[in-house]
Amino acid sequence: MAQKFSFDLKATDGKARTGVISTPRGEIRTPAFMPVGTAATVKAMMPESVRATGADILLGNTYHLMLRPTAERIERLGGLHKFMNWDRPILTDSGGFQVMSLTGLRKMSEEGVTFRSHIDGSEHHLTPERSMEIQKLLGSDIVMCFDECTPFPADEATARKSMEMSMRWAQRSRDAFGDRPGHALFGIQQGSVYSDQRAESAEKLRETGFDGYAVGGLAVGEGQEMMFDVLNYAPDMLPEDKPRYLMGVGKPDDIVGAVARGIDMMDCVLPSRSGRTGQLFTRHGVVNIKNARHADDPRPLDEACTCPACSNYSRAYLHHVFRAQEMLSGMLLTWHNLHYFQELMQGMRDAIAAGTFEAFQKDFHEQRSQGDIEPL
Secondary structure, three states: OOOOOEEEEEEEEOOEEEEEEEEOOEEEEEOEEEEEOOOOOOOOOOHHHHHHOOOOOEEEEHHHHHHOOOHHHHHHOOOHHHHHOOOOOEEEEOOHHHHHHHOOOEEEOOOOEEEEOOOOOOEEEEOHHHHHHHHHHHOOOEEEOOOOOOOOOOOHHHHHHHHHHHHHHHHHHHHHHOOOOOOEEEEEEOOOOOHHHHHHHHHHHHHHOOOEEEEOOOOOOOOHHHHHHHHOOOHHHOOOOOOEEEOOOOOHHHHHHHHHOOOOEEEEOHHHHHHHOOEEEEOOEEEEOOOHHHOOOOOOOOOOOOOHHHHHOOHHHHHHHHHOOOHHHHHHHHHHHHHHHHHHHHHHHHHHHHOOHHHHHHHHHHHHHHOOOOOO
8 A cells, every 4th residue: 555645636616626535545536425334334335335326435433443343353353444345445533522422421631531431331541642543453544633522612711722632632643643654644623613713723733734634623513504604714724735624514505515615525424314214315305205295106206316216116115114114214215315415526526627616506505495395
C-alpha cells in the first residue's frame, strides 16, 4: 500500500465542490455519503449490496468495535476490511461522540474519558493515544482524531473549555498517529455555534496539520437553521486543498445544504435506520410504507428509481412485508434508501462539474414540495 492519500479538487460551483480522494484501497468521489457500518456491518445489507448502491467508502465505529468483538480480535483476524468483507476505504470515528451519547456513567479528565460499557457495564478508558491504537488495529484508511463532542446548548465558557481540550487532544492524536503512508488522519473543528471559537479551532488544527478536516459539534440538536448558520462560515476556515467532512449529517435537505456550503463528506445512520422503520426517501419526499394507503397500491415506491425494491416490487408488497415483520422488509427498504442517497450524491457531483448546481438545488426543492407523498 505505497500509494499516498490525496485529494484532487476537480470543480467548484459557488461554494459547492466536487473532487476525488485517492487512497490505496480505491477512490472516493466527492461529495461523498458514507453509509454507517457501526458494528462492522451496514444493518440489513451485504457489503456487495452496499457497493452496488454506489458507495465508495463506509464508516466504522471505534466505540462499538473496541467493546465487541474488540479491536485486538479484529486485528488478529486480518483487520476490519477482511473481517467484514469490504475491500474499499473505511473511515472510523474516534469514539468520542458515542462516549457522550451512549454512556451514562463517564468521567472526563485531561487524560481522557473513563466510562462503563452500555453492553455489560465493564469499565474502559479511552484517550487520544488509545483511540489511535484502536483505529490502527482496525486498519482504518481514514482515522479521526479523538475529541470531545461539545453538547448543545453550551454557553461560551463551556464551549471554549471543550474546544481547547479537543485541540490539545488533536495534537496528542497527531503525535500518536505517527507516519503511516497510505493512511490519513483528520482533525475535528469544534467551537459550538461561536464563530470566533470555530476560527481559533481551525487555526490550531492547521498548525498541527492533518490530511483532512471535519466540522464537529453539529447535528447535535441545534436544528437545521442554526447548523446552516455555522456552515455558512465554518468550512471556509478550513484548508481549501483538503477534504471537509461534516459528521453525522443527515437528511437529504441537510446534505444538499451542506454541500452548497462547501462540505465534501458526510455520514449518517438515517437511511438504514429509517429503512428498518418503514420511512423511505424519494425524489418527492418521505413515504411511510406502514400507512394503510399503500396496502392496495400496485405502483413502485419511486418509478424513476432502479433499486431492487422499486424495480421488482409494488408498494403493496413492501407494505405487506413491513407489516408482517419479514426480514426482507429491512433489506429492501434499506437498499432503497442507500440507493437514493447515493443517487443524490451523484446528481450533485454531476451538477457541480457542469456548473448547474444552483438549478439542481432548485429542482431538488421543487420536486419535494410538489410531490403527493405523505409527510413524516
